[in-house]
Amino acid sequence: MRVLSVALVVFSLVLVMYTICQGDIVYLNTGGVVKGKILERDMDKLVVRTPYGLTTIPVDDIDYIEEGGSFKQMYEERLKQIKDDDVQAHYNLGVWLRNVGMCEEAKSEFEKVIKLDPDHEEARYELGYTKHEGKWLTEEEYMQALGYVEYKARWVTKEDLERYKAGYVRYKNEWVKEEDLPKLKKGLRKHQDKWVSEEQYYKLKGYEKYKGRWLPKKKAQQEREKDRKKATERKKRGRRTADGRIVALKFKVVVQPDADDEFLSAFGKKIQAASARLWTLTQGQMYVSEATIEDRWQTGNMKLSFAQIRPYDVVVQNLDKNGIIKPDGRKVYASASGVGYSGITVIVGGRVDPYTFCHELCHAKLGLKDEYEKKGQCIMAGAGGAWKFCPECLEKIKRKFAKWKFPNKGFRPQPPQTKILVTNN
Numbered sequence: 001m002r003v004l005s006v007a008l009v010v011f012s013l014v015l016v017m018y019t020i021c022q023g024d025i026v027y028l029n030t031g032g033v034v035k036g037k038i039l040e041r042d043m044d045k046l047v048v049r050t051p052y053g054l055t056t057i058p059v060d061d062i063d064y065i066e067e068g069g070s071f072k073q074m075y076e077e078r079l080k081q082i083k084d085d086d087v088q089a090h091y092n093l094g095v096w097l098r099n100v101g102m103c104e105e106a107k108s109e110f111e112k113v114i115k116l117d118p119d120h121e122e123a124r125y126e127l128g129y130t131k132h133e134g135k136w137l138t139e140e141e142y143m144q145a146l147g148y149v150e151y152k153a154r155w156v157t158k159e160d161l162e163r164y165k166a167g168y169v170r171y172k173n174e175w176v177k178e179e180d181l182p183k184l185k186k187g188l189r190k191h192q193d194k195w196v197s198e199e200q201y202y203k204l205k206g207y208e209k210y211k212g213r214w215l216p217k218k219k220a221q222q223e224r225e226k227d228r229k230k231a232t233e234r235k236k237r238g239r240r241t242a243d244g245r246i247v248a249l250k251f252k253v254v255v256q257p258d259a260d261d262e263f264l265s266a267f268g269k270k271i272q273a274a275s276a277r278l279w280t281l282t283q284g285q286m287y288v289s290e291a292t293i294e295d296r297w298q299t300g301n302m303k304l305s306f307a308q309i310r311p312y313d314v315v316v317q318n319l320d321k322n323g324i325i326k327p328d329g330r331k332v333y334a335s336a337s338g339v340g341y342s343g344i345t346v347i348v349g350g351r352v353d354p355y356t357f358c359h360e361l362c363h364a365k366l367g368l369k370d371e372y373e374k375k376g377q378c379i380m381a382g383a384g385g386a387w388k389f390c391p392e393c394l395e396k397i398k399r400k401f402a403k404w405k406f407p408n409k410g411f412r413p414q415p416p417q418t419k420i421l422v423t424n425n
Contacts, residue, residue: 030273248289268420279415283408336363
């Protein structure tokens with residue numbers, strides 16, 4: 001009987017996955033895509049079965065819907081209707097394939113596009129190219145042009161490469177001898193050729209511990225004063241309603257590269273989309289009420305200093321990528337911290353998708369950590385996650401916001417308006 005039960009479960013799962021593959025595609029006005037099978041629809045919402053369970057989508061969030069058979073069949077039918085030399089049709093088909101998860105087929109369509117039109121920007125970006133000094137370069141060529149070299153599957157500066165070759169490694173933002181690493185990991189430090197505890201080491205140097213970091217006494221005093229001012233500013237930027245439940249955030253955003261009005265306006269819409277998602281995730285208890293976007297680019301200075309970045313909630317590191325490059329050369333989708341940045345600053349690329357943006361906001365504004373083991377059950381799982389919180393994340397949120405309620409019976413899906421103010425210097 002047990003063997004039969006297991007077989008039935010497996011068969012049911014296969015049947016569900018087959019049904020989903022034969023499913024529909026719901027395109028959201030935030031740029032997202034939900035793939036599955038529409039089970040229910042009315043004037044206010046759709047209910048869609050996805051590989052991760054049932055998802056309810058408000059009608060106001062929907063751009064348009066494609067209903068049909070399997071994605072492969074749909075691809076084959078679309079391809080038959082496209083002329084071999086129709087550049088835009090092949091590009092549009094590639095975008096659709098990427099959205100439904102057919103990455104290899106999408107790549108093939110984008111390659112057809114650049115073969116027909118070598119300077120097609122969107123297709124080049126989809127394939128990972130970057131334009132540098134008038135030439136389209138692959139990621140490897142681009143990083144090399146910037147002076148980086150590849151070392152053990154990551155990009156590093158030539159200076160750092162020499163340190164690695166000399167037997168040094170990075171440990172807690174310091175360069176240390178690789179042979180000293182085991183003792184350092186045990187919490188020991190070298191002082192005058194003698195290994196002592198970390199506490200003894202810093203006390204001998206006259207340091208003081210502040211917020212878990214050892215700092216020179218003068219620096220510790222400066223950090224205390226900065227944090228005091230920062231707390232005061234945060235109170236001005238974020239307010240709560242009289243009942244203490246709804247948190248209305250005020251964002252300050254800085255765009256590092258030179259950006260035109262069209263980009264700044266489009267990024268404002270991304271913030272509005274992320275605010276709407278934050279509102280839904282928190283069941284109507286947090287949103288972005290206002291965002292000021294500043295273009296602070298200066299000729300010859302493509303990177304703002306720590307002092308310049310600190311007051312901002314969001315930093316846009318580039319204009320045409322959906323990821324960023326951290327100071328150590330690693331390429332990531334986005335970050336809610338980083339070397340030299342404050343822990344509440346979200347750093348994103350100019351083409352960041354709403355899912356990633358909202359994930360990083362949950363780090364910065366809700367204090368949540370990644371929950372990679374909760375794949376398909378939590379937005380904090382990153383890629384492959386879901387538009388919801390897992391029980392562990394909900395418990396952390398409840399501890400941080402004691403007056404919040406889950407479920408919130410008074411939740412209204414329509415989010416409050418996010419006011420966008422743009423300053424293009």
